[in-house]
Amino acid sequence: MVMCARLVSTLVAVGLLVSGTARALAAGDEPESGAAATAPGGTVAAVEPVETTTVQGAPAVEAAPPKPIPQLDERTAYMVGRHKLKLGILAFEYGILQQLSIGTEPPAWILRAFINILVPNLHLKYQLLERDPVAVAVMAAGYYATLDRSNVSGNLVDVPLSLFVSVKVHPRITLHAQGAYVYARVVGTGDVTQASLNGATASRTGQVGLMVQYRLTRIFSLLASGRYQFYTADLPLSGSTTIDPFTTGTLSGQYVPAVQHPWQVVGGFAVLWRYVHLILGAGYGNYFVPGLLIADPKRTIVPDASIAVVL
Numbered sequence: 001m002v003m004c005a006r007l008v009s010t011l012v013a014v015g016l017l018v019s020g021t022a023r024a025l026a027a028g029d030e031p032e033s034g035a036a037a038t039a040p041g042g043t044v045a046a047v048e049p050v051e052t053t054t055v056q057g058a059p060a061v062e063a064a065p066p067k068p069i070p071q072l073d074e075r076t077a078y079m080v081g082r083h084k085l086k087l088g089i090l091a092f093e094y095g096i097l098q099q100l101s102i103g104t105e106p107p108a109w110i111l112r113a114f115i116n117i118l119v120p121n122l123h124l125k126y127q128l129l130e131r132d133p134v135a136v137a138v139m140a141a142g143y144y145a146t147l148d149r150s151n152v153s154g155n156l157v158d159v160p161l162s163l164f165v166s167v168k169v170h171p172r173i174t175l176h177a178q179g180a181y182v183y184a185r186v187v188g189t190g191d192v193t194q195a196s197l198n199g200a201t202a203s204r205t206g207q208v209g210l211m212v213q214y215r216l217t218r219i220f221s222l223l224a225s226g227r228y229q230f231y232t233a234d235l236p237l238s239g240s241t242t243i244d245p246f247t248t249g250t251l252s253g254q255y256v257p258a259v260q261h262p263w264q265v266v267g268g269f270a271v272l273w274r275y276v277h278l279i280l281g282a283g284y285g286n287y288f289v290p291g292l293l294i295a296d297p298k299r300t301i302v303p304d305a306s307i308a309v310v311l
Contacts, residue, residue: 069218070272074279074306075211075225076176077135077166079127081310088277088308090290099127105291108143119145121291133168143292147186159183160293172216178209182293206231207293213270221270223281225304227288228263229295262286262295266304279306 071078073086073093080086080101086093093103101124108119123141130136138161145156162180169175182205211225268281281304287296 067218069215070274070277072176072213072221072270072272072277074277075164075178075209077127077130077137077164079125079137085311086277086308087311088306090306091308093125099130101125105141107290108292117145117147119143119292123291135164135166137164138162139164141291155187157183157185157187158292158294160291172214174213174215176211176213178207178211180207180209180293181205182207184294204233205229205293205295207288219272221272223268223270223279224266225281225283226263226265227285229261229286232260259286259295259297262288262297262299264288264302266302268304275310277306277308277310279304281305 073080074090079098080093080095082095082098084095086103088106090107091103091105093101095101102122103125104122108121111117111119121141121143123139125137125139127135127137141160141162143156143158143160145158147154147156160180160182162178165177167175167177182203184203184205207227207229209225209227211223214222214224216222262285264283264285264287266281266283266285268279271278283302283304284299285302286299287302288294289296
């Protein structure tokens with residue numbers, strides 16, 4: 001009887017222990033770290049704590065944005081940039097706005113040192129559209145040459161109006177097209193038929209040009225360009241001359257240029273560093289005076305060189 005009583009007591013104790021543990025687990029309680037549980041028969045069992053380790057990755061580092069690809073602004077629809085100053089051997093340019101710049105061509109001023117002709121000049125360039133892959137710009141320029149020679153004294157007015165269209169046909173290939181109309185007139189005294197810029201005579205002309213730019217790296221490009229004068233009008237002339245002390249003659253007529261359709265083809269390369277732009281090349285045909293777009297009637301080797309500092 002005594003053994004039966006002890007067995008019943010042990011079963012009751014085990015039942016109470018299991019019932020209490022089940023109620024604790026159902027309530028969401030976990031055994032505390034280091035807590036002990038009493039097993040049947042008075043044995044104490046240690047409950048080991050469960051450790052949880054949280055691993056947090058390093059914050060993502062954003063990649064630096066790629067450097068912008070410099071654009072060729074000479075003879076293209078692209079601009080020098082807002083508040084940027086470009087000082088080059090072919091042009092001085094200042095960006096008043098992102099879409100508007102003003103400038104002048106130093107070679108026209110330097111002509112006086114070689115052929116005794118002063119050519120003050122000014123141009124404005126305005127970008128009408130820049131929506132990738134197309135850009136469109138217009139440029140108006142004015143040149144006023146003072147002609148002072150032994151057989152002629154007068155003035156030459158030259159006004160080129162140009163339209164530029166640049167189209168990216170491939171991530172590395174851009175086509176730069178140009179159409180130009182040049183208005184010119186000579187007024188003076190003497191033999192105004194000899195009024196020329198070292199053999200190149202201004203006249204009313206229509207011209208088209210195309211330049212292909214193939215970008216090999218971010219700053220280095222190969223260039224291939226051509227220009228053709230499809231329209232040439234006779235140059236209106238008016239002037240007077242003294243034949244003898246008692247006779248004065250007047251001249252009014254048209255001057256017919258020796259070459260009606262001058263052209264040129266040129267190949268080269270461009271390197272567009274951040275602060276320095278360099279263009280070098282050579283070709284063959286009639287040389288077009290930069291800016292004035294007046295063609296030399298002689299066909300020869302045509303140089304293409306430009307270097308500028310961009311500030």
